Structures are given as C-alpha cells and as structure tokens.
Amino acid sequence: MDNSLLAIDMALIxxxxxxxxxxxxxxxxxxxxxxxxxxxxxxxMQDRRGPNRAGPFGILQPMADGLKLFFKEEIIPNFSNKIxxxxxxxxxxxxxxxxxxxxPWGNHIEIxxxxxxxxxxxxxxxxLYIFGVLSLGVYxxxxxxxxxxxxxxxxxxxxxxxxxxxxxxxxxISFIALLMVxxxxxxxxxxxxxxxGHWWNVVYQPLGFLIFLICAFAECNRTPFxxxxxxxELIGGYHTEYSSMKLGFYLFAEYINMFISSAVxxxxxxxxxxxxxxxxxxxxxxxxxxxxxVALMGKIIGFIFLFMWVRWTIPRFRYDQLMYLGWRILIxxxxxxxxxxxxxxxxxxx
Amino acid sequence: xxxxxxxxxxxxRSPMNFWERLYLPAIxxxxxxxxxxxxxxxxxxxxxxxxxxxxxxxxxLHILNRDAEGRENCTACGLCAVACPAEAISMEAAERQPGExxxxxxxxxxxxxxxxxxxxxxxxxCEEACPKDAIYLSETFAPSxxxxxxxxxxxxxxxxxxxxxEPEEYKKALGNxxxxxxxx
Ligand code: SF4
Ligand code: SF4
Numbered sequence: 001m002d003n004s005l006l007a008i009d010m011a012l013i014x015x016x017x018x019x020x021x022x023x024x025x026x027x028x029x030x031x032x033x034x035x036x037x038x039x040x041x042x043x044x045m046q047d048r049r050g051p052n053r054a055g056p057f058g059i060l061q062p063m064a065d066g067l068k069l070f071f072k073e074e075i076i077p078n079f080s081n082k083i084x085x086x087x088x089x090x091x092x093x094x095x096x097x098x099x100x101x102x103x104p105w106g107n108h109i110e111i112x113x114x115x116x117x118x119x120x121x122x123x124x125x126x127x128l129y130i131f132g133v134l135s136l137g138v139y140x141x142x143x144x145x146x147x148x149x150x151x152x153x154x155x156x157x158x159x160x161x162x163x164x165x166x167x168x169x170x171x172x173i174s175f176i177a178l179l180m181v182x183x184x185x186x187x188x189x190x191x192x193x194x195x196x197g198h199w200w201n202v203v204y205q206p207l208g209f210l211i212f213l214i215c216a217f218a219e220c221n222r223t224p225f226x227x228x229x230x231x232x233e234l235i236g237g238y239h240t241e242y243s244s245m246k247l248g249f250y251l252f253a254e255y256i257n258m259f260i261s262s263a264v265x266x267x268x269x270x271x272x273x274x275x276x277x278x279x280x281x282x283x284x285x286x287x288x289x290x291x292x293x294v295a296l297m298g299k300i301i302g303f304i305f306l307f308m309w310v311r312w313t314i315p316r317f318r319y320d321q322l323m324y325l326g327w328r329i330l331i332x333x334x335x336x337x338x339x340x341x342x343x344x345x346x347x348x349x350x
Numbered sequence: 351x352x353x354x355x356x357x358x359x360x361x362x363r364s365p366m367n368f369w370e371r372l373y374l375p376a377i378x379x380x381x382x383x384x385x386x387x388x389x390x391x392x393x394x395x396x397x398x399x400x401x402x403x404x405x406x407x408x409x410x411l412h413i414l415n416r417d418a419e420g421r422e423n424c425t426a427c428g429l430c431a432v433a434c435p436a437e438a439i440s441m442e443a444a445e446r447q448p449g450e451x452x453x454x455x456x457x458x459x460x461x462x463x464x465x466x467x468x469x470x471x472x473x474x475x476c477e478e479a480c481p482k483d484a485i486y487l488s489e490t491f492a493p494s495x496x497x498x499x500x501x502x503x504x505x506x507x508x509x510x511x512x513x514x515x516e517p518e519e520y521k522k523a524l525g526n527x528x529x530x531x532x533x534x
Binding site for chain 1: 377380381383384385387388390391392393394396
C-alpha cells in the first residue's frame with residue numbers, strides 16, 4: 001500500500017518536473033524569438049527589412065545576439081556593490097520565469113492512462129500569486145540600479161519602483177472587478193468558466209480589460225511607459241552599468257515578462273486555452289489539449305505583437321504625465337469599473 | 351502676418367475636446383498608420399546582392415585615365431593637388447625617358463601618385479582642375495578596410511586597366527562617363 005502511494009507521488013513529481021522544464025525552456029525560447037520578432041516588427045513598421053542575414057530570413061539572429069552577449073567583456077564597476085550587482089539581473093530573471101507556474105497552458109492530456117494537467121500548480125489563489133511575483137520583479141531592477149552606484153541607474157530604479165506601485169493599484173482594482181464576475185482566483189477555474197457557456201471575460205469587462213492592458217504595459221516597462229530605461233535621457237536607466245550577459249538577463253527578463261503578461265491577459269480575458277467556436281468536450285482529450293495549446297499560443301503571440309505594435313507607434317510619456325495617467329485617470333476609472341460591476345452583479349444575480 | 355512660404359500651415363490651438371482628450375482614438379489612428387506601413391513595400395536594397403544604380407553625376411572613387419593607346423594621361427602638373435580642398439593628393443614627378451613613349455603620353459609623368467581616401471571629400475574639383483583629362487571620379491565607392499593605411503590609394507590602385515591589354519576591365523572601369531576621345 002505504502003509503496004504504491006509513493007509510486008504515484010514519484011510519477012507526479014516527475015511529470016511536474018518535466019512540465020517545469022518544458023515551460024521554462026518554452027518561455028526562454030519564445031522570449032528569444034520575441035527579440036527577433038521585435039526587430040522584425042520594428043523594421044517592417046519603418047519600411048525596412050530587419051535582420052535577414054543570419055540564416056534564412058535571419059531566424060538565427062537571436063543565437064547570434066546571445067553569442068555576442070556571452071563574448072562581451074564582463075565589467076563590474078569598482079564602486080558598485082558586487083553581490084547586489086550580480087543579484088539584480090538574476091532576480092529579474094527569476095521573478096520573470098516564476099510567474100509561469102500558475103498559468104494553465106492547456107487542459108489535461110492522457111499519457112499511459114494517467115491524466116496529466118498542463119498546469120504546474122493549480123493554486124486556488126493563482127492570481128494573487130501572480131500579483132505577488134510581479135511586484136517582486138521590480139526588486140531586480142531596483143537592486144541592480146542601486147548596486148550600480150550610478151545616478152542614472154538610480155533614477156531608473158526609482159522610476160521603475162514608483163511606476164510599478166502606481167500602476168499595480170489600478171491593475172489590482174480592475175482585477176477585483178473581474179473577480180466579481182468570475183468568483184474565483186484560480187486561473188484554471190476562470191478558463192473553465194469561459195470555456196463552458198460563458199463568453200470570454202473581455203465581453204463582460206471591456207473597460208477592465210483596457211485598464212489591465214495599459215497597466216500591463218507599465219508593469220513590463222514597455223513603451224510608452226519605458227521610463228526606467230529611457231535610453232535618451234537616462235542612457236539606459238537601471239542597466240547603464242551592465243554589460244555582457246548580465247545586461248542580456250535584464251533585456252531577456254523584459255521579454256519573458258511580456259510573454260507572461262500576454263499569457264495572463266489571454267487567460268483572464270480571452271478564454272485562455274479555449275479555442276473559439278469549438279466544443280472541446282466532444283474531442284479526445286489529447287487532441288483538445290493540443291488545440292488548446294495552439295489557441296493559447298496564438299492569443300499570446302497576438303498580444304506580444306500588440307506590445308510591439310504599440311512600442312513602435314507611440315512615443316514615451318513624460319514622467320509627470322505617467323503619474324497623472326496612473327493616479328488621476330486609471331485609478332478612478334478602475335474604481336468606477338469596480339463599483340459598476342458590483343452593482344451589475346448584484347442586480348442580475350440576486 | 352504674411353507667411354514666408356506657401357507651405358505655412360495654421361496650427362490649431364483650440365483646447366482639446368472630450369474626444370481628443372481621450373487620447374485612445376488618436377493612438378488607434380497612429381497604430382493604423384504603423385500597421386499600413388507594416389505591409390508596405392520595403393525600400394531597402396539588399397546591398398551586396400542588389401546594387402542601386404547611381405546617377406551619372408555620382409562622384410565615387412577616382413580613376414587615373416589612359417588614352418586610347420594605353421598611355422597614362424597624367425603629366426604631374428599638380429593642378430589637382432592645388433585644387434583639392436582636402437589636400438588629399440600628393441605626387442612625385444619624373445621625366446619620361448626615351449623608349450617610354452608607349453607608357454606616358456607627356457614628357458613628364460607622375461612617378462608616384464597618391465590619394466588619401468580618408469581625407470578626400472569626393473568634391474570632384476581634381477577632375478575639374480585637370481588639364482589633361484587624367485583624373486575622373488568613377489561610379490564605385492570606397493570599399494571598407496581594416497587599416498587606415500589601406501586607404502591611401504597608390505597609382506596602381508587608381509590607374510584604369512590597359513585599354514588594349516585588358517579591354518573588358520577597361521570598359522568596366524570606364525563606366526558611362528569618361529570618354530577619353532572627346533578631348534585631346
Ligand atoms: S575629389 Fe576633391 S577632395 Fe577628393 S581628391 Fe579630388 S579634389 Fe581632393
Ligand atoms: S591628374 Fe591632371 S591635374 Fe593632376 S597632376 Fe595629373 S595631369 Fe595634373
């Protein structure tokens with residue numbers, strides 16, 4: 001008896017381990033190709049061709065970029081705090097990847113008669129976990145910025161911190177409104193709800209989605225909210241002093257963050273792995289899971305494209321405009337959205 | 351106030367109305383513009399494979415001309431060096447010895463003739479100054495190199511290929527501009 005219990009646990013651990021490895025490498029791979037995509041999108045929007053020399057259509061470009069970063073000289077400034085200086089990028093990378101644990105990448109699949117869930121951890125407070133880790137992400141930037149002992153870096157770090165605080169509020173409040181509609185914090189439940197019967201949440205929460213989207217841009221430090229970096233006023237902001245692969249980590253973390261934010265938005269508002277107009281319950285579970293993964297990836301890529309599209313369209317905000325937008329517009333709007341949603345839920349369900 | 355050019359445009363400084371203050375419509379407008387450019391034809395030339403054609407007045411690398419019999423035109427008068435605003439040209443003159451008539455057209459010739467391509471601003475004044483029709487700016491531009499000294503082009507680099515011994519290279523170097531027969 002004892003033995004079989006242990007055996008099942010071993011299989012569970014093994015399957016989770018495999019899933020973690022797959023998800024981490026998938027995030028890294030997608031982040032890698034997001035850099036390529038970014039350059040291509042930028043080029044196309046500016047009537048250029050973009051990288052097209054390394055391999056056919058330049059698809060080996062990310063490898064070349066990575067290799068280049070590895071071969072660059074590693075400089076740790078004398079006047080910096082060495083331990084924190086190294087810790088900064090590691091933390092940024094760690095928190096970026098950690099978020100992927102609670103996202104349901106698809107429904108379960110059947111292998112050897114076992115039903116394997118395609119979610120690393122179905123925590124019932126999944127969304128709180130994401131918010132928690134997301135706000136940890138700024139520590140990577142702040143620690144790196146402070147440890148560099150450079151005015152520009154410090155400015156970048158301060159900006160990042162205050163920006164994240166300001167926009168996390170609006171993001172959280174817009175999420176509360178969503179919570180009222182779904183009634184669950186677990187991401188899996190949300191997807192199931194949107195899959196069966198309900199429409200996608202974006203139909204119920206268009207304003208909430210808009211606020212969430214804007215805040216997601218701010219949380220990822222993407223243009224028009226890339227003030228922590230602001231290369232033309234802060235010469236790179238928090239990563240001014242960084243070189244070689246540590247710089248690579250920071251840049252990479254940004255792309256992973258973008259990937260994860262896209263996944264979160266797709267899950268919360270666009271039905272996650274729900275393939276539109278297909279009833280998954282009639283299909284075989286493995287095929288349904290595959291379809292689900294394809295659907296989710298499609299949505300994520302759509303969001304990543306949106307991130308890039310906005311970046312190459314809109315110029316950066318001024319800092320006071322950023323704060324004005326966050327505190328004077330988004331938070332009241334989110335509050336209003338929350339109240340309106342609450343009233344509507346009360347009216348329709350009671 | 352009278353406008354200086356007919357391109358002047360009155361700026362609308364009236365306060366923004368509600369629609370404009372929403373910002374989002376303007377952002378969507380901008381995004382539609384970038385999206386349109388996304389699908390536009392790209393203007394880039396894929397350089398090494400694809401070369402753009404230059405206009406006939408393009409001023410590229412210099413060539414030192416020969417006449418139809420393959421003799422060097424330059425007589426080392428130094429007028430090009432005097433005309434050069436960048437002081438990129440230097441030369442040493444030598445006297446033509448009997449028996450060298452098939453090499454040099456004039457009695458005096460340039461034994462050494464150098465142009466520093468890093469100094470040259472490709473203004474074409476040397477071409478204008480030359481009384482002997484000996485120097486031309488061609489349609490090719492300077493190739494990149496790893497060392498500065500490679501950019502000091504010697505006479506060997508500048509001389510046009512021999513029109514009789516290497517007629518094809520000569521034609522290619524000539525392009526469609528230098529016509530040695532036009533003037534004497
Ligand atoms: S092109 Fe102008 S700058 Fe160049 S060598 Fe001739 S005169 Fe001098
Ligand atoms: S190139 Fe022309 S101007 Fe210059 S030295 Fe020779 S003959 Fe004189």
